Amino acid sequence: MKIVGIAGVFLRRSYVHRLLEAVALELPEPADIDVWDGLEAMPPLRRGRLPAEAAELCRTLVAADALVIVAPEHSLLPPQLAHALGWASSPMAGGALVGKPAAVVTSCVGPHEAMWTQTKLHRLLTSGGAIVHRADLPVRPGIRQFDIIGRLADPLARDRLRPALRAVCATAREARATKAAYRVAHQATLTSTEAEPVVSGPVVSGPAVSAPAVSAPAVSGPAVSGPVVSGAVASEPVASEPF
Numbered sequence: 486m487k488i489v490g491i492a493g494v495f496l497r498r499s500y501v502h503r504l505l506e507a508v509a510l511e512l513p514e515p516a517d518i519d520v521w522d523g524l525e526a527m528p529p530l531r532r533g534r535l536p537a538e539a540a541e542l543c544r545t546l547v548a549a550d551a552l553v554i555v556a557p558e559h560s561l562l563p564p565q566l567a568h569a570l571g572w573a574s575s576p577m578a579g580g581a582l583v584g585k586p587a588a589v590v591t592s593c594v595g596p597h598e599a600m601w602t603q604t605k606l607h608r609l610l611t612s613g614g615a616i617v618h619r620a621d622l623p624v625r626p627g628i629r630q631f632d633i634i635g636r637l638a639d640p641l642a643r644d645r646l647r648p649a650l651r652a653v654c655a656t657a658r659e660a661r662a663t664k665a666a667y668r669v670a671h672q673a674t675l676t677s678t679e680a681e682p683v684v685s686g687p688v689v690s691g692p693a694v695s696a697p698a699v700s701a702p703a704v705s706g707p708a709v710s711g712p713v714v715s716g717a718v719a720s721e722p723v724a725s726e727p728f
Contacts, residue, residue: 486516486657489549493556493566495525500592500630504622505555507637508590513651518553521545527565530572539572543581546573550657552587552615553650558594559601567609574613582613586656588649592622592642616656620649 490509494501509518526538535543546552556562573581589606593599599621610617622642624630632638637646 486514486551486654487549488516488518488551488553489545490518490520491524491554493554493562495563501555501557503631503635504590504592505553506635507631508553508555508646510636511643511646511650513654519545519549524563524565524569527569529568535572535577542569543573543578546581546585550661551653552585553590554587554606555590556602556606558598559605560598562602570606570609570613574609580614582610582615584660585615586618586653587615588618588620588653590620590622590646592624594624618649618652620646622646
């Protein structure tokens with residue numbers, strides 16, 4: 486399973502980037518996390534064709550099974566993240582987000598900040614047709630957030646995160662199974678279409694169907710009006726000769 490990960494900040498070693506790495510460690514099944522790092526160069530929405538940066542993001546999303554976004558507090562949310570999701574939701578994106586399972590993970594000290602971030606990203610993702618699952622992780626000031634291997638140190642945070650990740654992976658598996666079934670049915674349709682001329686060959690439209698047997702002369706031949714009916718048997722003079 487291939488998942489695209491987006492961190493809603495620019496600094497590579499920021500808390501949000503480390504949280505994205507910790508999210509990858511909590512996935513319920515093996516998956517390749519492709520961290521997309523083109524956020525800083527994303528231009529704002531405008532009329533016309535997709536810019537190269539947006540086109541690259543859309544290609545990445547189309548090739549992926551799911552999407553995970555780890556976002557900071559609403560007051561720190563960069564406008565480039567809204568630009569990126571706006572481009573991916575636009576008609577020019579070719580449905581890059583349609584049916585795509587996505588998890589929005591926030592971890593804010595203030596609960597209202599998480600609510601605003603979740604609401605904004607949920608609106609942007611669903612406008613493009615994504616299936617959004619949310620996870621807001623508690624932040625406890627004064628304690629270590631990550632353990633030595635990079636996992637979330639707080640077991641409560643892990644418990645809050647795992648249901649959203651399970652839902653995303655389950656939706657992605659269902660989508661892959663549906664696509665596989667469609668490919669099999671489509672291939673079967675193509676195979677039957679290629680073999681169709683053998684079934685509808687000359688046997689159906691050949692001359693055997695419209696043969697002259699229906700209007701053959703045997704029906705109106707001389708057997709009906711020939712001399713056998715009005716011939717010598719009816720007017721034979723031998724029958725009246727003794728009188």
